[in-house]
Amino acid sequence: MKWAGRAWATGAAGPAEDSDGALADARRWGLDLSIEDLRPESDDGLWPEHLAAFEAFLEVASQWRIIPRQAAAPYYAGLDFGAAEAGLRLAGVTVTPELWAQVRVIESAARAALNGV
DSSP states (O other), X not given: OHHHHHHHHHTTTSOOOOTTOHHHHHHHTTOOOOHHHXXXXXXXXXXXXXXXXXXXXXXXXXXXXXXXXXXXXXXXXXXXXXXXXXXXXHTTOOOOHHHHHHHHHHHHHHHHHHTTO
């Protein structure tokens, strides 16, 4: 589930790009790789039992508490729980304690990625 949060925050679930210089590193070490070699074998990084939590997270993914900072990137504190609860309820998502705990795991990984941690 942490993968889902990082993938959402960084766009890693999208098409592979060589934004981190992996191809240049491979060439430096004598490896002949292409951008296709960087693509995961499957773009489904979620187990089926975690899909409901990720879908719930996506329903409220715009409900972040963001703290502006002078001369620094904004700090993503986490989801606004009141807004998240309303968003999930209005979307018809039945939130159980287990589902909410899974959403929090995704939120934690997304927060770390958004804050560059």
